[in-house]
Amino acid sequence: MKKVIIVGAGPSGLILGLLLAKAGIEVELLDAGSEIDKQPRAAHYASPAVYELGRAGVLEDVKERGFQPEGFAWRQLDGTLIAGMSHAVLPIEYPTRMVVLPLDRLGEVLYEHIQRQPTAQVKWSHRVVHVGQDEDCAWVEIETPDGVKRSEADYVIGCDGASSTVRRELFGPEYPGETLDAQIVATNVYYDFDSFGYWDSNTIVDPENWYLAARVTTDGLWRFTYGDKPGLSKEEYLARQPQRYEALLPGNPKPGQYKITNISPYKLQQRCAPSFRVGKILLAADAAHLCNPFGGLGLTGGIADIGSLFDSLIGIHKGLADESILDKYSEIRKRIWTEIIDPISRENFRRLHDQDPTKARENDEFFKLCVKGETDEQVAKDIALGLDIVRHDMTQYYTK
Ligand SMILES: Cc1cc2nc3c(=O)[nH]c(=O)nc-3n(C[C@H](O)[C@H](O)[C@H](O)COP(=O)(O)OP(=O)(O)OC[C@H]3O[C@@H](n4cnc5c(N)ncnc54)[C@H](O)[C@@H]3O)c2cc1C
Structure with missing residues (x-):
């Protein structure tokens, strides 16, 4: 594998670009915007995302500019505590303890790191308008300040967010799911x-x-x-x-x-693309799936995609896996969204508005678990690392 084109220099595209460039692969990252997005979106990254930030070599900088939260509380409107979840139950040096850093500041860290990679190029004001492929390569057509250009590579990865052009080119305008x-x-x-x-x-x-x-x-x-x-x-x-x-x-x-x-209003969406792979064109993170932000599963799930996709691509690059591992990537990441991320994120949202707050501590299954965690340290640790289930190690499918 010589070159990969990544569409979108949001957090998912930048992390994948960094991982691939560090492995010596040429990466061309194209973003329609003129700079890193500043909207108030992700800030909390749970254990599976922290694992990948560590692999990309940015975790120390993320921790230095952000912080590691102590605990999450659920309360009644008057402030009365319903239940709490501790992150402090994990030692501060625990390798995948949650980190907090607003998305734009995470983007700055990632951008600084990727600029140091000689095989990576980030091109702002480069909007991908079409994608295509044949037996030998995949390509993109790009609107740039200097006119329309074409670029080709071994693979094109759509990390271009909720309104992904790459996904629309593959499957049409409909993003299956609901608002x-x-x-x-x-x-x-x-x-x-x-x-x-x-x-x-x-x-x-x-x-x-x-x-x-x-x-x-x-x-x-x-x-x-x-x-x-x-x-x-x-x-x-x-x-x-x-x-x-x-x-x-x-x-x-x-x-x-x-x-x-x-300040920014958002609709709450639960959506998933029909597949995360069509030949040499792949989708990851918000381009592939969306969920409401309660519980911080959106980008955490997206970064977990990136880890799985990186291991799949690098397996092909090193001759340890054939291209069928990319079908496995699509199948497994889609299953994780359908069976874990979608139902948990829906339940996270339901929990905060669709029950009697005065009885929630006794009635709600998650709160009951948190209450158990108040006196049982192992339960508290299991809750803090509960989202590890969205990470999937693709190296187990290497055939050599
Ligand atoms: C209020 C809110 C709070 C959230 N909180 C959390 C949280 O705490 N934890 C969490 O894990 N998740 C959270 N999320 C979700 C998280 O913000 C998203 O999952 C994440 O930003 C998706 O990253 P991405 O890289 O896939 O896409 P994006 O961040 O959307 O980046 C896509 C990039 O692609 C570029 N692009 C788009 N189209 C093109 C094109 N045609 N050509 C070239 N470039 C293109 C865009 O300019 C952009 O830079 C939250 C979301 C919201 C709305």
Whole structure:
């Protein structure tokens, strides 16, 4: 294998590019944007993602610029604790303990590292508009500031996010799945949640006023994601923000008592592509599957795809596996999404709005497990590492 084209320099594309370039493979990374995306999206990376960040050689920098959270709490609207999940139960040096770093800052770390790789090139303002393939290679057609260009490689990987052009080229405009009947508004905000006794992450369980407030940096920036009426325009969500903040945040602050640095409404989607492979063209992360963000399974699952795809490609490169391992990649990653990520993420969202908060500690199966973890250290550790099930080691399919 001489060269791989990766469409999309989001986190998944950058991690795959870094892993492949470090293995000596030529990587051309094409991104439609002019710089790393700054929207308030992922910040929490669970154990399977941390494992791949370690393999890519960026984990120490991610830890240095981010932090490792102590615990997650679920609360009633008045702040009463329902249940908690400890990450501090794992020692700080535990190799795959959760890390927190906002997506744009993770992108900066990855971009710095990939620029040091002589076999990798990242090209901004390069929008892929068509993909194709024959027996010998796969290619992309790209709109660039200097006109339309064509580039070819052994494989093209679509890491181009939810609206993936690569996926549309393979399967048409429909992304199978559904949009949930709910709306979130994600904000990054400086506000003193600490003074209300909040833990590193706090999910409010409430039929109307559910929300998530999680620390995302060590300088006091929090992610505050709340529900709002579905079906409004972006302008309407922005206009409603002050009243939603005053109604929901502890202390009922007015504008001027907090500082918002990002705000973006999102629909909640559960979707999965028909296949993650068509010949020499592959899909990974949001281009291949989407889930709602509660429980932080989106990019964690996407980075786990990248680990599986990297091992598959490198197995082919080294002559340890034939191309059928890519079918296995597609089959297994799709199964993990269908059987694990989709149902768990749906349940994470249901848990926060569709039950009586005053009875949730006794009734909810996950909370019952957390309560057991309060006195049983092994149970607490198993919960903290529970998402390890989304990682899959593809080297077991090497034939040599
Ligand atoms: C509010 C919110 C909170 C979240 N929190 C978490 C969390 O805590 N943990 C977690 O694991 N996940 C979380 N997620 C999900 C996570 O943000 C996404 O799964 C992740 O960003 C997907 O990464 P990606 O690299 O696949 O795609 P993206 O980040 O979307 O990157 C795709 C890239 O492709 C480029 N691109 C698109 N089309 C083209 C084209 N035609 N040609 C060239 N380039 C193109 C784009 O410019 C972009 O840079 C959250 C999501 C939301 C909305």
